[in-house]
Amino acid sequence: MPARDQRTTITQVANAAGVSIQTVSNVIRGRGRVGEATRERVAKVISELNYVPHPGASSMRSNRTGQLAHPMPPQSFEPTNNINVEFIRGLVAAAATHGYHVVLTRSDGDPEEIAELCRSGRIDGFVFTGMQPDDLRMETAHRLGMPFACFGRTAPDLPQAWVDIHNADGTDEATTLLIDTGHRRIAFLGHESPYFWDAERRDGYLQAMARAGLQSRVALCGSTDKDIEAAARKLLGRGRPSAIVCSSDRLAVALYAEAGRRGIEVGKELAITGFDDWIVGRNLSPALTTVSTDLHDIAGRVVDRFLTELAGPTDAPGEFVPVELLRRGSA
Amino acid sequence: MPARDQRTTITQVANAAGVSIQTVSNVIRGRGRVGEATRERVAKVISELNYVPHPGASSMRSNRTGQLAHPMPPQSFEPTNNINVEFIRGLVAAAATHGYHVVLTRSDGDPEEIAELCRSGRIDGFVFTGMQPDDLRMETAHRLGMPFACFGRTAPDLPQAWVDIHNADGTDEATTLLIDTGHRRIAFLGHESPYFWDAERRDGYLQAMARAGLQSRVALCGSTDKDIEAAARKLLGRGRPSAIVCSSDRLAVALYAEAGRRGIEVGKELAITGFDDWIVGRNLSPALTTVSTDLHDIAGRVVDRFLTELAGPTDAPGEFVPVELLRRGSA
DNA sequence: CTGAAAGCGCTTACAG
DNA sequence: CTGAAAGCGCTTACAG
Known part of the structure; x- marks a missing residue:
């Protein structure tokens, strides 16, 4: 080698x-008092010799x-989960900005895996995503004194240091767009789920409908393809609404398919909005109007939060990141 | 902390x-001669104390x-590139099997980034993907004596240790399916590109057509959305073929859109096959028949190859991994 | 402002 | 089969 x-x-x-190793260390870490001339000389040698401090030592x-x-987490690998690559990209970039490297590990939610990483001396902390309501990973890290930050929230009584998107704003905006373009019979299609975000997205819809004095109609479905298809069938059956706000692009895609089967033209006879800006929605005809989140920006904020926690645990509140409604052909 | x-x-x-630290080390690393009784006693203590050796030390x-x-590489972040998440998942899993952790870094192709990682003492080697024809990263790693393995190939005269899919097999199979289901006027839509795989996918099509004694028709286009759309328009204009073998799912998706505009029914009036099993193709109606690659398996093989190189550089040839034709609604 | 010493937690030879 | 010593390349705390 x-x-x-x-x-x-x-x-x-x-x-x-021509200095001691201590002075070299001081120059690199920006510590101690080092004369300007010395600093420059050392910096020059470091660059000439391509010196990189040994991270192990x-x-x-x-x-x-x-x-x-x-x-x-396993669900981040599901093909229906689109946020992963973009987020990871942002994470690696943001971490690099602060001299940090990202170690990717698998996690099936077993807290023991987290505990072993805490004990390993391999990392300074964690960035978590895809948290479950009963997620033990953050608690484990907290108990073992390992700093962390999360994209998303979990149960309020659990330790967390989060950055999250403003879900209700997104569906409120989408619903408002539909109302402003003349729709009155607007339904919401969401997931039956234990997640915060599902409830929040529904609330945004309800709130916009109430504000406009319109009657709301909420349909919820399970998470399998079959459940979703059944919900789409029912929603587009007799007495269908003129517009549907979906809690995810995946649901919107199912509505497109069902509309296709019934010969209903999306964008003309039926308006649809999604949430997530999934690659699939972008490639539909017409392209899906959806609520987009800037995952690159979010990753940067999560890294910032991690660094804050690393400097010393805080009780700082979480941070909401705004979303953006992308208007395309479907609404 | x-x-x-x-x-x-x-x-x-x-x-x-009740032993020396040397014996503990021997037990962990499976080295030296350690008595069975001693080994068991030490192993028990390690597990009881949750001992994990400090990787830095x-x-x-x-x-x-x-x-x-x-x-x-930057292109792995493009939304049109679907292989990334699946591959990374497999990579992390395969690496873990051998006690390895995956450090994710950004790379804009600058060899200096690679050189710095080589000098850093942070890693034992690389797994490269998305290589360019003039990619200097492998050469840099090779020059600095850092082991690596690649998913995909680059110029034959450059150092590489590759695992790749059998591109020609994929398009040959797809073309043969179309021939077997009665199609005669079958075109190929591919990319003008400097990549191996584009040429190989075209060759698979040509080979199957020649074998059947059919006349081939190859259309190539640039990589922008506009280029692709123009090619689709031309191909589906006057004298259009009854079936089209695409070099990527992205091209196939563009054909769906163009067919939709012209009222041509995909799967009935026009057969289409893709390549990659992109998530978008799976969600089209009808779902896209495509050539799929087992990225999880490939990642495992790349890790194996990396470990071989780590044990000592070899001139071992590359390895081809078979592809699978997924028959769905479009052909 | 700079340097000599101690020591972080391991593994590698090597001695027994 | 097991252990005492050396040393990997740094940073810390302290002396000057």
């Missing part, structure tokens, strides 16, 4: 610059690894 | 088991970090 034999060490840098004394674990 | 103060060390394990002597970098 030549790469390792050729490794430049702090000692070589110190010798070449560094972590032994500093208790910092410069690594962040992102345990991906 | 309680997690770190509470850290169990090899010394604590050694004391509790370990890496200083062993030159092994147990970490693998996966630099994600």
